[in-house]
Amino acid sequence: MGEVLVLIDHTNGRIRKPALELLTLARRLGTPAAVVLDGGAATATLAAEAGAYGAATVYVADAPEFADYFIAPEVDALHQIVRAADPTAILIPSSADGKETAARLALRLDSGLITDAVDLDVDDSGPLAVQSVFAASYQVTSRVTHGTPVITVKPNTTIPEPAPTTCRTENVTVRFSPAATRTEIVSRTPRTASARPELTEADIIVSGGRGTGGAEGFTVVEQLADALQAAVGASRAAVDAGWYPHTHQVGQTGKQVSPRLYLAAGISGAIQHRAGMQTSKVIVAVNKDPEAPIFDLADYGVIGDLFTVLPGLTEHLVTPTD
Template sequence: MAEVLVFVDHVDGVVRKPTLELLTLARRVGEPVAVALGAGAGATAGVLGEHGAVRVLVDEAPEYGEFLVVPKVDALVAACEAVSPVAVLVVSSAEGKEVAARLALRTGSGLLTDVVDVEAGEGGVVVVQSVFAASFTTRSRVVRGGAVVTVKPNSAPVEPVAAAGEVVGLEVSFSPGASGTRVTGREARESTGRPELTEAAIVVSGGRGVNGAENFALIEALADSLGAAVGASRAAVDAGWYPHSAQVGQTGKSVSPQLYIASGISGAIQHRAGMQTSKTIVAINKDAEAPIFDLVDYGVVGDLFQVVPQLTDEIKARKG
């Protein structure tokens, strides 16, 4: 059976959920072979094996933490030479897209980004993408080399399936460019206790209608009642009401949660491009003609300063 490389996103050996989703997709087209790099990489084998990885290629060289991107590309090139995969799956994050693009260039392969589904097809792996702000759905495959694919988080369920998870050392020869950009320091981001925005099953976002940084407390309260992540429109971020790291949209982060609640967001194309693949969309806006209502599953025409607190109280009451 064909093999599929899965690039593991982990933090000191703790595998992040989007990687487990990649293993689910990989099993649809072949046998998953995981590639885990950096400190703690060996500790990932257990959970990866529990989710279908037949092998885990491991290299814990310090270069992956000391330098940016290129050492990881060198390792994936080595993995491709060892495995000859039909496809390489990478999480569709900012770093993931850069790694994937460099890998595709180095291996002479086709690159497909922000994919929402993967399946086996005649002539190779077929992927599904939502394009032009999710106005269209396309099905594509590469025609040269093995496909290099970045997949949006929340595109597939996490499905545990026992496999060998055999740990195999990966021999990597770093290229001269591997040491070109050194990491000089790291600063931990302050934890909010909320899920990571791009991985969250529920996202509650606020926009221009929130009318001030102090009013984002309403959005946060609703999010916390649902165990959700907090997002913001570009207008709210540009106004300095919420951090740029929470921006949802074409120039921010793309999200695809099970539930997306937009409060005080008009629905400009820039924002829609980042959230339109959400499974269920709810909008709260006092303007009945706001474009956001064109794509929602449920819409509430009303003042968010009245609707959001009531909704938060009702959720808390039902949770007991």
């Protein structure tokens, strides 16, 4: 089997969890090969970590264009590496930036594109991707029939599994196109530091909705999330009401998540919200309305007041028992 290129998403000198998942999945399709762009002083550390998760080759490229300009330099680098390596497939994390990078790359390669895959497999004809479609009401299995498959994969699709291997590092000098410098980054605003995990990467998410009654109602949601070491989500109704920041919205017009545990508190379960979290492995709903549509989706349901249920659960988690 040929190489499977994995674009490495990294921060603070470490590979982010979704990219480790992709290296794990890539082993199903062929021989993993990592692409590390703009690693800087951490390049050697990133390459070693990629090798620990099965990458036989690590393609490395550093240039100021990756930091100074938006998306296009990454596409130039990937395009050049793909042309030289002729991989079986290209896997990219399914973030907003990742999906734009994947789309531009597929266009350059005249290849098919599959986005938001939730599982990967392979048969005699090549890679297969499983997607959740129509607001996660159905699952379909798809394949790219023209060119090199470019596939973006949702976080929490699999558990990252180390597979240490002897990897080689290949330095790449990227020839940037004129288009690469047309969109310049002129300023950056650092993300507010938080001890909670990133929403789209979290294994556990506790979300609040209209039932919280207001911004102050999210206190019990946050307390339970902290006890579970979870991320905090919010429904569109709560966000539109100004009760919680838009960056935490889960849904069709917010972030799509797929944690191992999703706890929905005071959320009715409108299709807009379901589209963003229906692929969660286990769903727990807390709602005082027994007819709430969320119960049709939930694996476990509690009919009750979230202001009683959530603090009780938090107390149970943080109070030692004999």
